[in-house]
Amino acid sequence: MFSFSDLTHWIDSSLRLWMNDGWTLFVEFVLIGVMILVSYAVLALILILVERKVCAWMQCRLGPNRVGPWGLFQTGADMIKILLKEIVNINRSDKFLFRLASFIVILGSVLTFGALPFAKGLQVIDFNIGVFYLLAVSSLGVVGILLAGWASNSKYTMIGAMRSGAQLISYELSCGLALLSIVVLSGTMQLSEIVEQQSEMWFIFKGHVPAFIAFVIYMIAGHAETNRGPFDLPEAESELTAGYHTEYSGIQFGFFYLAEYMNMFIIAAIASTMFLGGWMPLHIPGWEGFNGAMDYIPSVVWFLAKTGFCIFMQLWVRWSFPRLRIDQLLRLEWKILMPVCLFNILLMALVVIL
């Protein structure tokens, strides 16, 4: 199977022929940074188009179909529009925190995005505490949301921010505990190691019932983390107009928008890495021919396909379910998901021991 590490090693060694170590590292950092930002933006644009098309399909509509063939350039045009839009200054808002908030939100999601293993050998950095890192930086976003709500000096944003504070912090618990049960199963926090261990069989099959429970809980809690329906209380269009980002305009609003879609991608990517084998092809023990055939499909295709499946699930839920109320939302987390999660870890430990 083709490994991207061959390519990266080749780039590294050829750069070292031309310049010393310090410059090599510098050029590589810049290259990686540019690649991450570009793929971040491009993926977000694709996702927005996909969401619009999928939701149109579910609603018996056509979706965007005017700009380019099948409306393919619609989101590109939207991006140009949003870049050209005026940024409205809000009177009596805290200007510095107001600006900072959108950057923090996007920072949290770029940092998480950067650490994902996209394909065999295609990972920016492979920590030995990878899972821990993902959980830590992805929870940065809530700071940005709280700041946005506070600094706008508006009542809608304030209510939205308070809701999202309660919601995100609660659901992070379930997210973390669900991933923890996979850590118990694999015995490592290193993402590359976790993917490698699934070469025999994906964890969702290997881990029996507890892995499946953890997968379902992770999908629910992760979906809540992205602030999308039925968990879109912080935005709650029909109640708070746009929740915490009511006062934002132009590209600053674009950042929130981008972060929302990329968080959806990140949640789906983590779910596929931890439960569905990440970039690892589908292998069934004993079926050598089948496994060999599966290996011909490039690893990045596997990764994107699994992530796409998870994203589709999220879209499906988003466009079918009504919104929860804040007390129902918190009850779901604290009285159902979290106890189940804790019990699930015990169960997983039993499965590992036996």
Add this chain to the structure above:
Amino acid sequence: MPDTVNPENTPIVATGYANKPVVLTVSKDKFYETARSLRYGEELPDAEIHIPAEKYDYLIDVVGMDYGDSLGVIYYLSPSAQPEKVLALKTSTPEREQPELFSVQDLWESASVYEREVYDFFGIRFINHPDMRRIFLRADWKGFPLRKDYDADPAVNPVPLENELIADMERVPSVSIKMGDRVETISQLFEEDDYVVNFGPQHPAMHGVLHLRIALNGEIIKKIDPVFGYIHRGIEKMCESDTYPQILHLADRLDYLSGTMNRHAVCLCCEKALELEVPERAHYIRTIFDELTRIASHLLGWGCMCMDMGSITAFVYGMRDREKIMDVFEETAGGRLMANYNVIGGVAQDIHPNFQRRVKEMIPYIRKMLKEHHLLFTGNPIARGRMKNIGYMSREQAVSLGATGPSGRASGWHNDVRKIEPYAAYGKADFQEVLRTEGQTFDRYIIRLDEIEQSLRIIEQLIDNIPEGAYAAKTKAVIRLPEGEFFQRVENARGQFCVHITSKGDKSPYRVKFRSPSLTLVGALKAMATGAKVADLIMMGASLDDVIPCIDR
């Protein structure tokens, strides 16, 4: 309805005639006591008047009147146990400078908004009413527009270029009588440190330009103050200078989602006054159009309710099915949302040759889609969790608040005009008035879907039996109503829509009053939502399904 005596030298005069409300005229001083006796079904203070003892617990409408020499008010009352009975209680005051009457808002909760409206248009202040602010016009408006001596010169009330001050909106004047002394007080609406949030006039869930000012305590609602008038067009004032056929077009534009029914009400009222025989064919066509409009309105109401809960897919489904009905309208009437189809004496033109076929095709389609709607939304556990045990309104409350239509029927109040006094061809169709007992948001939700099924039944029975003949009766080129007062109610998609016309025999009326079912529904919202959560307020508002242009008129 027995005619009551008219004894000499008594200030109370009661006259009753067949098929029209019993009229009871009371002097200003005896008014409150009479009203209270009627409300609780007690003996009237004047022993010589014999009104059958009924609890007149439903206040249909309050009509302010300028008689020229005096200012008056007509209270249309009805007992909820015998809804076919209607009584008009009249009182007046000769004072024009500072007219004052006693308020009955402690007897009927719905009187609270009605009396504010009378104050706004006629300047009659109601003693003991805690909130005597203007309701539709701005606080700084000069004069009272529905008085006959009103100065409509634009120089008096120029188009304001500045926003209305919040401080003005929060200053609540009232007049009361304490220990025999007349006391004028001004109180503040909200407390100093209340966290007041504006819902509207531009808000995704307000379905128009309703403006709710809400004092919040975290997520819990402490106090609600609805602000009306953002789409006030002065339709009742316009009617006074329009001819009757012109008024029909204004009636369409009150509750734009039940335009056909509103227009039907005005037509019926004029036909009753003219004693015009409407051809049977027109009655059938009108009934079918009314029911189609009701289905369209309920589908949209259902969709909006789902959208307010965050389920946008359901909204699109509702709109899609409604579109089929609009297409049928377009083919026959030319208009879609505003069919502009009813005229005095019948309908504007005969039905399109395709009409019957297309309606018959549509019935099974909507039935099938109703199943899908239930599957998509009614059975959803989140949706049920959001709607059950929320927004309770008891039957007594519904009657007192005047919450008619599906909202009142969800609380078990039998108030369907189609059953109470079957007009047009409703008497010929076999259908059921859907009643529920729990009175929660969920009941108000499901009752709309059940009513669609009943409407389909009505259409099914009538569509093949439309009699041959003329589609409209001949009327004179200029329609003049005979002198008198005329009152007609019909069931529109939101409740009882009533028309009161006072005619002096001219080609335009002396006074027209429309009863908006939505206005009282906002009162119901206010009563229900205090103490609830913000998210539930949105659900309650959506379940009442009010239309703002109808409120503001």
